[in-house]
Amino acid sequence: MAYGWLKGIAGVAALGAVGFFTFAPGVVENGQNSVMAHDPWPVSAEAAALHAGLVVGDWHSDALLWDRDLTERSPRGHVDLPRLRAGNVAVQVFTTVTKSPKGQNYDHNSADAADNITPLVIAELRPPKTWFNLTERALDQAARLNAIAARAPDQLRVIRSKSDLADLLAARAAGAQTVGGILGAEGAHALSGEIANLGRLYDAGFRLVGLTHFFDNELGGSLHGAEDRGLTDFGRQVVAELVARDMVIDLAHASEQMARDVLAIPGTRPIVSHTGIHGVCPVKRNYPDDLMQAIVAKGGVVGIGYWADVTCDATPAGVAASIKAAVALLGEDHVSLGSDFDGAVETGFDSSELAALTQALMDAGLPAPVIAKVMGGNMMRYLAETLPD
Numbered sequence: 001m002a003y004g005w006l007k008g009i010a011g012v013a014a015l016g017a018v019g020f021f022t023f024a025p026g027v028v029e030n031g032q033n034s035v036m037a038h039d040p041w042p043v044s045a046e047a048a049a050l051h052a053g054l055v056v057g058d059w060h061s062d063a064l065l066w067d068r069d070l071t072e073r074s075p076r077g078h079v080d081l082p083r084l085r086a087g088n089v090a091v092q093v094f095t096t097v098t099k100s101p102k103g104q105n106y107d108h109n110s111a112d113a114a115d116n117i118t119p120l121v122i123a124e125l126r127p128p129k130t131w132f133n134l135t136e137r138a139l140d141q142a143a144r145l146n147a148i149a150a151r152a153p154d155q156l157r158v159i160r161s162k163s164d165l166a167d168l169l170a171a172r173a174a175g176a177q178t179v180g181g182i183l184g185a186e187g188a189h190a191l192s193g194e195i196a197n198l199g200r201l202y203d204a205g206f207r208l209v210g211l212t213h214f215f216d217n218e219l220g221g222s223l224h225g226a227e228d229r230g231l232t233d234f235g236r237q238v239v240a241e242l243v244a245r246d247m248v249i250d251l252a253h254a255s256e257q258m259a260r261d262v263l264a265i266p267g268t269r270p271i272v273s274h275t276g277i278h279g280v281c282p283v284k285r286n287y288p289d290d291l292m293q294a295i296v297a298k299g300g301v302v303g304i305g306y307w308a309d310v311t312c313d314a315t316p317a318g319v320a321a322s323i324k325a326a327v328a329l330l331g332e333d334h335v336s337l338g339s340d341f342d343g344a345v346e347t348g349f350d351s352s353e354l355a356a357l358t359q360a361l362m363d364a365g366l367p368a369p370v371i372a373k374v375m376g377g378n379m380m381r382y383l384a385e386t387l388p389d
Contacts, residue, residue: 029066032344033077041316041349041356050362051355054372055169057091057379058351059273059303059338060252062186064141065097065117066342067124071152078341078350081148081155085177087354090169090376091159091383093208093273095184096141097343098134104214106285106309109224111215135197138190142183142204149181156181158205162387169380182383184208184250184273188238189217195234198241207387209242210250210273211235211258221255223284230257236265243267246388251295252303252338259291269299269386274338276310277325285310289329296334301382302326303338307345314348320360323374332370336379 043051063070063079073082084092101113121130121137130136149156159165159180168180183206191197201209212222219238221229231239239262242249249270251259262268272295278286287295292302304323308314311322326335341351349356354375361371 047359051358055376057376061341063342083352086352091180095186187213208248231261281312316360
């Protein structure tokens, strides 16, 4: 997520009140969600044909945070429905970002740091109830997705159940281009410390919850927090409720101890939605190999990201190298895609260019059946086994 939103928004305040609220969010996003300059990535006829026949799924996009109409193709960011259709994406997880500490980094963040999201929410003129309430922020972002699905059902369907997923995939197999959207919370601080708020999120369509983001919260420690804390009593209560509701538990930003605590709880089957492989890119953001193996041993899947902080190379070939290493480490049935599109990262391609990744996986020597699993098959299997009935 972004490191400089407060500075970016302050920098455009001189535009005046009307100009500020009209242009500031876009100016800030343009500096956060970029695609590296590149000539068109080469895609052979063979790769294009393979990609067109794939069921593609992605575990992580923060597009709902930004003030864009996702039904229109935008010159900003990485994800909108036209670009998802161009990339042949069947299912996209849309996560809601509710808090991000000033000075955010991968090593150490204080939960008491000033919040980067508050000025962005105000600049976007979101409802006042969202300005200082994290639960309301999550619900407001979810309402954006649900509103799109209501007014453009041929473009988007919000997936809440196994049957919703099956219906979407059947429609796409028959020629529809509808995208399935799954709502997720990036950090369970969106619960505001109240277990009852999980029911509110569930009723709004949330089916995935990341336990932490860039700071320690009421559930326990972040991978980027003050210490390697495990689950608190409240965290254990939330995990138990997530299991009972058949919701996806995401460990992407959880501390190592929190991840191991979750794995020790009967019935958990967590994922890591957007990450890299430590052996390819040895950074703190990527879990050690043994922890990744423990996650897939419980039936989880791992989504490989598209940005250089986790792959050490954001080109299609670089992302493919991390995917190939993940397949070798974790097995071909446990690797999937987790772009972090629109998550204040620079990528080598946007969602319309995903055929370039299929080409890169072919070039890396992965056979077509494995490519099909990684590009979406593993995600669809996991969801079909995990979502509520």
